[in-house]
Amino acid sequence: MLDFPIKTLNTIKRILLRQQRDIEKNIAEFEQEDPVKSPALVESSEPGTDSFIADSHAKIMVLQQQLKQTSQSIGRALSKIRKGTYGKCEKCGKQIEIGRLLAMPIARYCLSDLKKIAK
Numbered sequence: 001m002l003d004f005p006i007k008t009l010n011t012i013k014r015i016l017l018r019q020q021r022d023i024e025k026n027i028a029e030f031e032q033e034d035p036v037k038s039p040a041l042v043e044s045s046e047p048g049t050d051s052f053i054a055d056s057h058a059k060i061m062v063l064q065q066q067l068k069q070t071s072q073s074i075g076r077a078l079s080k081i082r083k084g085t086y087g088k089c090e091k092c093g094k095q096i097e098i099g100r101l102l103a104m105p106i107a108r109y110c111l112s113d114l115k116k117i118a119k
């Protein structure tokens with residue numbers, strides 16, 4: 001068990017839950033903006049907008065993919081909180097700096113390992 005102040009952990013949990021809610025909302029909003037998935041948008045569009053539709057669809061897919069990845073990271077962090085392993089560096093097993101976790105609650109590595117990975 002890591003030495004984690006319960007108050008800090010609760011704060012991080014709140015941040016994570018809020019972020020997840022926002023992301024799910026964003027994913028749903030993109031879904032509505034996607035011309036491929038919203039026949040109403042396609043019907044109202046001018047002829048010759050096929051490439052525009054394809055472009056927006058591609059952009060939305062990329063953004064949604066990113067959001068889904070973030071959502072998965074948040075889910076992973078939340079399950080670690082439940083298991084009591086949250087805040088542990090997945091590389092060296094040491095506790096990740098609390099300031100870093102507060103700034104980026106989905107962080108999986110301590111700062112020094114992150115620097116090594118980024119190289």
Ligand SMILES: [Zn+2]
Binds near residue numbers: 111112
């Ligand atoms: Zn580490």
